[in-house]
Amino acid sequence: MARLQDSPGEATFRARARAWLEQHAVSVDKHDIDGLKAWQRKLYEAGWLGLTWPAEYGGQGLGFREQAIYNEEAARAKAPPSINNIGLMIAGPALIAIGSEDQKRRYLKPMLTAEEIWCQGFSEPNAGSDLAALQTRAVSDGDDYVVTGQKIWTSNSLIADYIWLLARTDPDAPRHKGITAMIVDMKSPGVTVKPLRQITGEAEFGEVFLDDVRVPKANRVGAENDGWIAGMKTFTRERANISIALSVRLQQQFDRLLEAVRNRDVPLDPQQARDVAQAYVDSQCLDQTCERLAERLFGFESSVIKVAWAEMNQQLQEIGLSTLGPNAPLLPGTGFPLESEASPIREHSGEEFGTSWQFGYLRARANTIEGGTSEILRSVIAERVLGLPRK
Secondary structure, three states: OOOOOOOHHHHHHHHHHHHHHHHHOOOOOOOOHHHHHHHHHHHHHOOOOOOOOOHHHOOOOOOHHHHHHHHHHHHHOOOOOOOOHHHHHHHHHHHHHHOOHHHHHHHHHHHHHOOOOEEEEOOEOOEOOOHHHOOOEEEEEOOEEEEEEEEEEEEOOOOOOEEEEEEEOOOOOOOOOOEEEEEEEOOOOOEEEEEEOOOOOOOOEEEEEEEEEEEEHHHEEOOOOEHHHHHHHHHHHHHHHHHHHHHHHHHHHHHHHHHHHHOOOOOOOHHHHHHHHHHHHHHHHHHHHHHHOHHHOOOOOHHHHHHHHHHHHHHHHHHHHHHOOOOHHHOOOOOOOOOOOOOOOOOOOHHHHHHHHHHHHHHHHHOOOOOOOHHHHHHHHHHHHOOOOOO
């Protein structure tokens, strides 16, 4: 259903996006990397990627509202995700904001066409939520940096061509200074990637080891020791882009919950019925909050959506699993079909319906950790949105 805030031009754009997706959206297996790349190329060729990116770099030069509308319609159509989500949501917008002209012309279009896949190297074993504690070192050596360190929970690293990396270039500087952003070729000598197996059985993240990796200084993004600024721009973009589609995805999950309820052999008990009703109220509240904050999601307000969605989705997955009854862990299934934020996973139906709630319940445990923990984001909301004093 079109939003109340759609202008006539936005309504036309929405109708065009919906018609195209209804005609062209396909089912692609989450393990079919070539198929997912082909789907992204198809989106690019049809003009549905890089909607807010400048036209000179392969984008469409449109506004935030058009991007939000397209994401809503893609979620509604259950279209496969773009395989290069890190490039499109994080590295690309950051390069547009602070990259050199040569970097923009070299890297942006291949991101859009899925010719080059990106991952993000921020988190480390002892520097997750506290990014300023990162220890990966980049030592100047002529025209290169020599990079040594370890990154963890690196989405897409198993298939990536490049990593958007933060490394410490001045160990004597204050914690939030002395950090530099750079682009590292994943095929460089000294780069090793190992999969990280999750509770779901999947390995959508990797662990990246960098042992004396030589990185040309031409690959530095922004000025040396200004990487903290680049990181903050990355985080606001990441949370804003995620926030655009979260309310729609929660509504999709609620629709699946209703299907599960209708497929039950026995009615819900009173507490389950109250839980389902509350899930509906929560999904509508999130939808209205996204609408209210639509023009401010590229600021710190995006943290509000992330925190609310993460906890709502966990609760909804618990309710969905409970509707299957006590035998839910024993129900048959052939895969893990639920779509996730960080992995190219396509939702299925039919005999795998029970398994999707099982997977969703397990995968949702990470929602309050990934993309910024709920604890950290509450501090961001308190200090940067509400203006409350620090303790």
